[in-house]
Amino acid sequence: MKSLNDIQIVSAKGESCGEGGGCCGSSVETLQATGLTEAIQERYSRVAERGANNEIIDTSCCGNASDLYSEGTLQTVTTQAAGASAGCGNPVGIADVNKGEKVLDLGSGGGIDCFLAAQATGPEGHVYGVDMTHEMLKLARENAAKLDAQNVTFLLGKIEAVPLPDDSVDLVISNCVIALAPDKHRVFEEIHRVLKPGGRFVVSDVVSTTEIPDSAREDMAEWVACIGGADLQTRYLERITETGFERTTVLTDNPFSSDRTDDAWRASLRSVTVRAYKPG
Ligand SMILES: C[S@@+](CC[C@H](N)C(=O)[O-])C[C@H]1O[C@@H](n2cnc3c(N)ncnc32)[C@H](O)[C@@H]1O
Numbered sequence: 508m509k510s511l512n513d514i515q516i517v518s519a520k521g522e523s524c525g526e527g528g529g530c531c532g533s534s535v536e537t538l539q540a541t542g543l544t545e546a547i548q549e550r551y552s553r554v555a556e557r558g559a560n561n562e563i564i565d566t567s568c569c570g571n572a573s574d575l576y577s578e579g580t581l582q583t584v585t586t587q588a589a590g591a592s593a594g595c596g597n598p599v600g601i602a603d604v605n606k607g608e609k610v611l612d613l614g615s616g617g618g619i620d621c622f623l624a625a626q627a628t629g630p631e632g633h634v635y636g637v638d639m640t641h642e643m644l645k646l647a648r649e650n651a652a653k654l655d656a657q658n659v660t661f662l663l664g665k666i667e668a669v670p671l672p673d674d675s676v677d678l679v680i681s682n683c684v685i686a687l688a689p690d691k692h693r694v695f696e697e698i699h700r701v702l703k704p705g706g707r708f709v710v711s712d713v714v715s716t717t718e719i720p721d722s723a724r725e726d727m728a729e730w731v732a733c734i735g736g737a738d739l740q741t742r743y744l745e746r747i748t749e750t751g752f753e754r755t756t757v758l759t760d761n762p763f764s765s766d767r768t769d770d771a772w773r774a775s776l777r778s779v780t781v782r783a784y785k786p787g
Pocket residue numbers: 529530547548551591592593594595613614615616617618619620637638639640643664665666667681682683684687688
């Protein structure tokens with residue numbers, strides 16, 4: 508990894524798109540962090556603060572909440588949760604969440620997908636959101652209080668070491684987070700550990716169909732934008748099988764919202780939503 512002192516996150520279009528942005532490198536901003544975890548926390552703290560302050564986030568280079576969720580859906584959560592949305596899919600929309608289920612959201616951010624899942628589980632179910640960024644956790648808890656979402660709990664933690672017991676949830680969701688993890692195999696092992704036998708995960712993530720060059724992999728600015736850490740799609744699906752999941756299905760497969768296509772590998776970035784089951 509190159510030093511991150513004063514590194515600039517360059518627009519996915521190669522031009523300034525203003526402040527803000529979510530998972531897709533749409534902003535030019537300065538990071539002070541020198542380690543990957545700290546860089547991720549720094550970037551998503553800023554996203555949380557802008558969501559909390561109702562600041563308009565210029566997402567002209569990439570997706571925003573209204574690209575991923577219907578207007579009616581967004582009206583059921585706070586504007587701050589929608590404003591901090593930094594996903595690349597809508598896993599809850601296709602996860603067929605059942606009443607009474609226990610759901611875990613990995614990298615829950617401002618909580619948007621937790622609140623949508625909690626509507627589907629009803630009060631007899633429960634949703635846990637795990638995130639390592641304090642500002643995101645604070646925002647998510649404020650949003651939960653505003654929505655009086657009593658069946659949602661936000662936990663501070665890392666997706667590589669989920670603070671929940673074995674065999675404890677029916678469904679794991681995640682939205683544009685596993686691409687940020689250097690050890691994806693460990694994350695899938697954690698998903699496998701916390702799922703009940705027969706449970707499933709439905710995760711949206713960034714992958715590529717052409718190898719991402721080392722220069723991008725080693726660039727922390729690309730990494731925190733969910734690009735440098737994106738797996739080759741075939742590798743991503745192999746990891747899932749290697750971890751012991753079955754019936755893996757790619758439910759959605761769309762071009763990643765960045766429209767910078769000057770390199771073949773960049774043009775090959777995809778936003779996919781994948782479902783797989785822990786054997787019963
Ligand atoms: C791109 S945002 C997505 C947030 C949310 N899922 C959404 O759709 O709006 C990534 C989130 O994952 C969190 N995150 C990234 N890596 C993490 C890790 N290893 N453990 C826990 N949280 C992580 C970040 O703090 C941030 O809130």
